[in-house]
Amino acid sequence: MAHEMRTPIESGCPDGFQYMHPVMRKNYGQWAYHEDPQPGVLVHVSHSGDKIWTVRAGTQRILDVFTLRKLCDIGDQYGEGYVHFTIRSNIEYQVADEAKVEPLIKALTDAGFVVGGTRNSVAMLSHTQGWLHCDIPGTDASGVVKSMMDELIDEFKGWNMPNRVHMTTSCCQINCGGQGDIAINVQHTKPPKINHDLVANVCERPSVVARCPVAAIRPALVNGKPSLEVDEKKCICCGACYPPCPPMQINDAEHSKLSIWVGGNHSNARGKPTFQKLVASGIPNNPPRWPEATAVVKKILKTYKEDARDWERMNDWIERIGWPRFFEKTGLPFTKFHIDNWRGARASLNASTHIRF
């Protein structure tokens, strides 16, 4: 008997139009220009003359329900009941009445939120899930964000930078990753330690072997049990074998470090994409405040702020002054770890992101 086809179950993001401010819905695709009247505030003007003001406040990526309720109450009382979240997890309120902007900012500030993150500020660091949601993190990305943004609060609130600065963190070395003007990423420095008693029961060995980008993993019999072995000379300590095989533990309190990369930028109407490059490695992964990583980030930001021309992004600035000058001006040491000596790089040297002199 022929069966009727089942209707697909819709999943994924709901249609955003139903949640948009009516002025945004009405003027969809009709915006003429926007301006920045003050830090944290945008005004969009449409061809019809309609205007809408947006107020942005810094919020963390993983919000608890109490904070979310508080933010929504502020939106109902001082805004017009419409909000959305930016890709860097900041809340934005939309109002069509200019008179509501200042009381809304005051209500947010009084409740302890920070308004800013627009134009040439340091926008909120974006981060990956970390310990709360993922099974392989080597650090707590949310904690790094909190510690750094505490120190950069004035750069978030003001328009002090040459252009906008987007920073990212990631909590392992390979997956969601971080790419931005400044990226703070995990860096493993030792090959994984294998618990041979567990491998046979937990890991699908062919998948683990296939996962290694440099073919450093081989099947092996250890104490009569099927297991795996790692050629440590080949291993680049990427950690890719750890997600499919948790007994190949790579996270380590001492040897999982942080590294800092700069100059990453997506392509836009004016430029090609640029890849970030390593500028500091082996930084201690030091919770709960990560002072060493924060110090390096502040040093880079300070130099960029003093030296870049107006509206130069981090990558434009480094491109203009050159990498040797970048290291001289920031005072960061240029070490052997900045040189990609992986033998597979031969095939990609001319097309890669290598630092060359």
Ligand code: SF4
């Ligand atoms: S960066 Fe890595 S550890 Fe962090 S959430 Fe993504 S996959 Fe998990």
Ligand code: SF4
């Ligand atoms: S850490 Fe990376 S390079 Fe080393 S064995 Fe695992 S997958 Fe291979």
